[in-house]
Amino acid sequence: MTTALSIRNLHKTYKGGFVALKGIDLDVSDGDFFALLGPNGAGKSTMIGIITSLVNKTSGKVQIFDKDMDEDLLGAKRYLGLVPQEFNFSMFEPVEEIIINQAGYYGIPRKEARMRTEKYLKLLDLWGKRRSEARILSGGMKRRMMIARAMVHEPRMLILDEPTAGVDIEVRRSMWQFLQEINDRGTTIILTTHYLEEAENLCRNIAIIDQGEIIKNTTVKELLTTLHIETFVLDLVTPINSLPEITGLALHQRDAHTLELTIDKSVTLNQVFEKLSAANIEISSLRNKSGRLEELFIQMVGKNNLAKMNQA
Amino acid sequence: MNLKDKLTAFYTILIKEVLRFSRIWLQTILPPVITTSLYFVIFGGLIGPRIGEMQGFDYMDFIVPGLIMMAIITNAYANVVSSFYLSKFSRSIEEMLVSPVPNYIILLGYIGGGVARGLTVGIAVTLVSLFFSDLQIHNFWVVISVAILTAMLFSLAGFINGVFAQSFDDISIIPTFVLTPLTYLGGIFYSVTLLSPFWQKVSLINPILYMINAFRYGVLGISDISLWISYAIILTFIAVLFTFSLVMLNKGTGIRS
Numbered sequence: 001m002t003t004a005l006s007i008r009n010l011h012k013t014y015k016g017g018f019v020a021l022k023g024i025d026l027d028v029s030d031g032d033f034f035a036l037l038g039p040n041g042a043g044k045s046t047m048i049g050i051i052t053s054l055v056n057k058t059s060g061k062v063q064i065f066d067k068d069m070d071e072d073l074l075g076a077k078r079y080l081g082l083v084p085q086e087f088n089f090s091m092f093e094p095v096e097e098i099i100i101n102q103a104g105y106y107g108i109p110r111k112e113a114r115m116r117t118e119k120y121l122k123l124l125d126l127w128g129k130r131r132s133e134a135r136i137l138s139g140g141m142k143r144r145m146m147i148a149r150a151m152v153h154e155p156r157m158l159i160l161d162e163p164t165a166g167v168d169i170e171v172r173r174s175m176w177q178f179l180q181e182i183n184d185r186g187t188t189i190i191l192t193t194h195y196l197e198e199a200e201n202l203c204r205n206i207a208i209i210d211q212g213e214i215i216k217n218t219t220v221k222e223l224l225t226t227l228h229i230e231t232f233v234l235d236l237v238t239p240i241n242s243l244p245e246i247t248g249l250a251l252h253q254r255d256a257h258t259l260e261l262t263i264d265k266s267v268t269l270n271q272v273f274e275k276l277s278a279a280n281i282e283i284s285s286l287r288n289k290s291g292r293l294e295e296l297f298i299q300m301v302g303k304n305n306l307a308k309m310n311q312a
Numbered sequence: 313m314n315l316k317d318k319l320t321a322f323y324t325i326l327i328k329e330v331l332r333f334s335r336i337w338l339q340t341i342l343p344p345v346i347t348t349s350l351y352f353v354i355f356g357g358l359i360g361p362r363i364g365e366m367q368g369f370d371y372m373d374f375i376v377p378g379l380i381m382m383a384i385i386t387n388a389y390a391n392v393v394s395s396f397y398l399s400k401f402s403r404s405i406e407e408m409l410v411s412p413v414p415n416y417i418i419l420l421g422y423i424g425g426g427v428a429r430g431l432t433v434g435i436a437v438t439l440v441s442l443f444f445s446d447l448q449i450h451n452f453w454v455v456i457s458v459a460i461l462t463a464m465l466f467s468l469a470g471f472i473n474g475v476f477a478q479s480f481d482d483i484s485i486i487p488t489f490v491l492t493p494l495t496y497l498g499g500i501f502y503s504v505t506l507l508s509p510f511w512q513k514v515s516l517i518n519p520i521l522y523m524i525n526a527f528r529y530g531v532l533g534i535s536d537i538s539l540w541i542s543y544a545i546i547l548t549f550i551a552v553l554f555t556f557s558l559v560m561l562n563k564g565t566g567i568r569s
Binding site: 014015049052053054055056074075077078080082084086087088089090091092093097098100101102104105106107108109110149153 | 398
């Protein structure tokens with residue numbers, strides 16, 4: 001499998017002495033949908049800044065596909081598309097000019113750039129806004145415009161730094177679908193997000209970064225198997241006013257129609273249903289509660305912080 | 313990037329810059345034309361006839377080349393400093409920084425934008441001057457080359473100002489306290505031969521003096537300074553400022569943390 005991104009012993013110390021990255025090692029495979037998670041200030045944006053050459057590294061190696069950034073920076077940049085966390089376009093330029101210009105920076109002639117701009121603005125449902133100044137777009141539209149801008153040169157690797165921050169659920173879902181489609185067509189995607197549900201739904205592999213270090217780097221599936229407890233949402237046939245005491249089950253009543261059940265993986269659902277039936281609780285449907293990754297993330301980052309405090 | 317890609321990238325930055333100042337022509341093109349027209353009316357039309365001739369020309373004819381050059385200098389500078397600073401401020405500079413466009417193409421693109429605005433305003437001022445003066449061109453190629461080279465030089469100066477600027481105040485300090493005095497003392501309104509020998513020598517430190525005199529030579533055929541010395545000074549400044557700008561850009565001064 002070709003490696004899309006290879007990072008070795010990456011360090012970054014800012015001018016004021018703040019150490020943002022403490023020797024990061026990371027590999028992302030070609031075609032992967034990779035999540036980079038971490039709390040605020042963990043070093044995610046610094047790492048992305050270095051990969052996209054917006055931040056100067058202190059030391060270490062970064063290779064994008066076959067191009068080492070120290071040896072062929074411009075070649076490495078060609079492979080990349082970036083959707084940054086903050087809006088970074090001229091608010092007074094029309095949407096289509098922003099996209100066409102971005103294509104031009106990659107050497108794409110204007111005629112071809114116009115065609116690609118049309119393609120991506122239509123795909124991201126922004127074609128109707130092509131002549132509007134960027135400043136009048138809504139927050140969700142601005143984010144989608146930045147995705148169109150990052151895709152116009154059709155990069156092999158797309159990096160998205162919290163792309164769905166502050167957008168409504170409908171827009172978020174449509175962005176997920178778009179990202180899934182371009183990943184299916186072969187674009188490697190690296191995603192940082194605070195919505196852990198997003199990483200759980202979209203990504204195959206995951207790295208958790210905290211205080212400038214990678215504390216976990218594995219597949220999402222494997223990570224989730226390390227979770228010993230699982231939470232289900234149960235919809236009831238008959239509403240209940242108060243929750244009866246059931247020995248051995250951690251139940252929480254959301255409302256009269258819904259219960260939340262947290263069980264250890266060693267307990268079977270047959271056992272659960274038996275106990276619920278005995279208590280005259282009938283279940284009409286059952287689903288996993290999303291956010292399992294969130295529980296793990298909090299556990300891991302919490303443990304890491306505790307370990308650091310103990311060392312200090 | 314091959315040569316064709318680089319040319320496309322350069323052309324893209326140039327078009328972007330031209331569209332930017334064209335969109336806001338009420339702020340970028342019209343004000344310098346109005347200001348220079350007032351100079352023509354007041355210094356040329358009203359006060360000029362009382363002054364008489366300057367180096368064998370009507371005072372109005374004498375000041376026209378200097379005023380055109382002043383418009384070119386200030387607008388080339390203003391275009392690049394404001395455009396580059398605003399792109400830093402809005403972080404839209406990152407659009408270019410993440411792309412494979414080489415730094416010297418970015419620099420040339422901004423210079424192209426500055427030259428385009430400088431020459432646009434210069435041509436507009438020249439057209440206005442035709443209402444006040446019978447403009448005769450002594451040497452067309454000197455006029456064109458000096459105008460372009462001077463616009464390039466001050467585009468570079470504006471770029472360096474933009475690189476170091478941390479606030480909106482920083483982009484107006486140099487034009488107000490350095491550029492304007494040097495321009496006014498660069499012989500727009502007078503010949504340096506009118507000054508005492510001491511102040512004549514002091515004036516020679518002012519690089520703008522060489523540009524205005526070279527341009528005046530192209531228009532009127534007279535100059536206080538040798539044309540070739542003027543070219544040498546302008547080209548030297550361009551080479552030094554271009555190298556300095558490129559080093560700053562490569563280091564990421566003001567744009568990369």
